[in-house]
Amino acid sequence: MLVQPRKIELRDEPELHAPPGGLVVRVRAALTDGTDLKAYRRGHPQMPMPTRFGHEFSGDIVALGEGVSDWSVGDAVMCVHSAPCGSCFWCGRSEQELCASVMSTKILGAYAECIAIPAHIVAQNCYLKPRALPYDEAAFLEPLACVVHSVSYARVRSGDWALVLGDGGFGLLHAQVLSAKGARVILAGRRDERLEIARSFPLECVVDTKVQNLDDLIAAKTDGRGIDCVVECTGSEDVWERAPHYARRGGTVLFFGGLPASASVTFLAHRMHYDEVKLLSPFHFTPSDVRAAHDLLVSGAIEVAPLVTSTFPLHRIGDVFAELDAGRGVKYAIIP
Ligand SMILES: [Zn+2]
Structure with a gap:
């Protein structure tokens, strides 16, 4: 439970029961992410405290709800923490990422031994985890679905220039997904530890903005034209304001990193x-984005293992967030 900013408490709770049509999953890996860190530091409008905490996970089914016949106890699953209702105005327009109840019916509590998955998520956004895919890598399904959704807004063509501003987990995922689509990717960041990870990916260029001039580099690479697709992955106001400056005439800017309300x-x-x-601000994901993210993970088209800085047992969750709060690491895997 996140009980107040910078205060996490472990609590004993009664055994979870599977809701009708739902599952109980024993968490085998849960990942930290930037949203969790923001909530830890300053609270989050979607997570009134005290709140269950953690939303990227994978694990094994330990209980089935009434009416569940497609799954068995012992199955390894990878799923996300939300799913659309299918019947509201936005769902009717295939804008399920904006579903009226997608946020109010999401689940939190992946930093736990077990988590209950409701029927609407099981029906739409739950996949069998292949044996060869480690649990911590399978837990990337949710952040990767967000990135797949984001990149789908850009209509990237092979050979296009893409600029990713930010070297955090979402920046590193965007760089790889864009590269897998054939884009020539420039990733710009400031943290040595993260830039080193980016250099291990097949990107065109990794720029340390502490020492390199990004404008000069972009001008040289693109014959002065500018970038086809700029992605803002820092969630800071000055980078949002700067991002359109890098785009070519007719280019697209994706504002992925959310700002305070x-x-x-x-x-x-x-x-x-x-x-x-074109300025676009992709949010969340649809079930088809989750399916595409699943396919990317299962096929090994992108590498997520380098983004896991290290693993910790559940009882050290407080230490993990202290590390993140101090700016160390990319993502941590909690292994209950
Ligand atoms: Zn809906």
């Missing part, structure tokens, strides 16, 4: 109008 940003209008720079 009170934030507002300013852009030069002429870039949007006379240069037709």
Whole structure:
């Protein structure tokens, strides 16, 4: 439980029962992510405290709810923590990422021995984990679905130039997904530990913005034209405002890193109008994004293992967040 900012408590709770149509999963790996860190530092509007905590996980089924026939106790599963309702205005328009109840019916509590999965998630966003895929890698299903959704907005063609601003977990995932689509990827960041991971991926260029001039490099690489697809993965206002500057005429900017609710940003209008720079802000994912993320993980098309800095037992969850809070590591795997 996250009971207040920077305070996590482990609590004993009664044994979980599987809801009708749902499952109880014994968590075998849960991953930290940037949203969890934001909630840890300053709270989160979708997570009033005290709250169950953690939402990226995989594990083994230990109980089946009434009416479940497609799954068996002992099956290894990979799933996400939300699913759309299928009947609201947005679901009717195939904008399931905006489903009216997708946030209110999501589950938290992956930093635990067991988690209950409700029927609507089991029916839409739950997959059998192949034996060859380790649990901590299978737990990337949720963040990778967000990235697949984001990249789908950019209509990337083979050979396009993509710029990823930010070297955190989401920046490193975006770089790989864009590269797998044939884009020539430039990743820009500031943290040595993370840039080193980026250099192990098949990217065009990894830029340390502490010492390298990004503008000069982009001009040289693109004949002065600019970037086809810019992705903002830092969640900071100054980088949001800077991002359109890197885009070519007709290019696309994806604002992936969310800002606090009170934030507002300013852009030069002429870039949007006379240069037709498209500004898009992808959020969350749809069931088809989850399926595509599943296929990427299972096929080994992208490498997620290097993003796991290290593993910790559940009772050290407080130490893990202290590490993240201090700016160390990318993602940590909690192994209950
Ligand atoms: Zn809906």
